Amino acid sequence: MAGMHPEWPVVGHQPVVAFLRQSVQKKKTAHAYLFVGASQIGKATVAKHFAAALLCAQGSDGGWCDDCLSCHQRALGVHPDYHVIVPARATADSTARPIISLEQIKELQQRLSRRPVLAARTVAIINGAGLLNEKAANALLKTVEEPNPGTVIMLTCDAADQVPLTLQSRCQRLSLSAVPTAEIIGALRKEGVSHSEAERIAALAGGRPGLAFAYVQDTQLRKACEEELETFDELTRQAWGERFRLAAAWFQHANADHTRSVAESLRSRLEVWMTAGRDRLLEAAGCGHICQRTRGEIAEVATIDLAAVRQWSLFLDKVIATMVALQQNVNPRLAYELLLLDMPRQRRAGKEMPA
Ligand SMILES: [Zn+2]
Known part of the structure; x- marks a missing residue:
């Protein structure tokens, strides 16, 4: 058939895509899905193609x-049976936290209450479901509990615990994990990026194809990420006193940024830390060869440093917890300083010691 898409144009996520395709073919779809995975990993893309x-x-x-x-x-973008919701700021203040409001959910419910006009089903995507406020989440729960036949609702979020358990339990959950670097390199090469560039960008993107493409389009964004990695390296070499001094300077800078909130700035810093920290963990575990290569001097010798493995894995846990907490209005500065206390300290290449 002309133009039929034999493959979904998705980078990675083959098991999830195969599962969804089968469910369309067999006409066995759930009423609600929850796509969980890091930002820019491809959740919204998979949902869109589904x-x-x-x-x-x-x-x-x-x-x-x-x-x-x-x-x-x-x-x-004018399909009468297709609705996409994204978080929005309630005010014009660019540092206000974007949310999904009760009004947005009510409007969606009204649309979902009509019979489909053009398609066999009504489909809704709620991107950033971790930002549903309490009233909106409760209202949505009713829709998901008593769905109209033929309605498919998809939610996306960075971490499942951002969404109330009652809502989670009504959804079929699909987890999207980091896309292998080789696949991201392949996708970038197809877009005409040179091999060496593709390798470097894929390393920075940490398994997130959306971020890799963003780095191709926006060199400033990429430069900012490279600077973040340098800062990360620098912080791992410093003791507490110096770390806190650097933190104070960073907060002053973040406070002066009127394009986004301090919590948002910190979240994007921590996303880089996730990738860099995972590299350190792999390196400590003697798996330097499968690192994203966020820095030059990765230890190639396969020695295992169990103490460092433990430290980095605890640290990564805390980075994730901090990122979740930042969406729940914790004090960013306090959260950041606590995290700095738990950041393993590097004396020299390959050796970690407590800060
Ligand atoms: Zn068609």
Whole structure:
């Protein structure tokens, strides 16, 4: 069939994509899905393609055709049976925390209460479901508990515990994990990026294809990430006193940034730390060869430093906990300083010691 998509254009996530395609083919879909995975890993992309397959009038193999009226209207963003919600700021203040409000959910509920006009189903995607406020989450719960037949609701979030358990338990949960570096390199090469560039960008992206593409388009963003990695290296070499001095300077800088909140700035710093910290963990575990290579001098010798493995794994746990806490209005400075206390200290290449 003309234009039929034999493959979904998704980088990585083959098991999840295969599962969803099969469920479209067998017409065995759940009423609600929860896609969980790091930011820019591909959750919204997978959800978008799943929606395309569900809405297409003649997609027979778990794909879509790009030819039918349903596909056309979806591509134009005017499909009457397809609704996408993203978090928004309640005020014009650019540092206000974006949320999904009760009003947004009520409007969606009204749309979901109508019969589908064009497609066999009504499909809704709620991106950033971790930012549903309490009232919105409660309202959404009712919709998910008593869904209209033929309605498919997809939620995406960075970590499952950002979404109330009652809501989680009503959704089919699908976890998206880091995409192998080789696949990201392959995807970047297809876009015309040189091999050495692709290798470097894939390393920085830490398994997140969306971030890799963002680095290709935005060299400033990429430079900022490289600077973050240098800061990370620097911090691991310093003792507490100096770390806190650097933290104070960083907060002054973050406070002066009126394009985003301090919590948001800190979250993007911690995302870089996740990748860099995971590299340190792998290196300590004698697996330097599978590092993302966020820095030059990775220890190639396969020696295992159990103390360092323990320290880095505890540290990564705390980075994740801090990122979750930042979405729940904790004091960013306090959270950051606590994290600095738990950051393993590096005396010289390959040797960690307590800070
Ligand atoms: Zn179609």
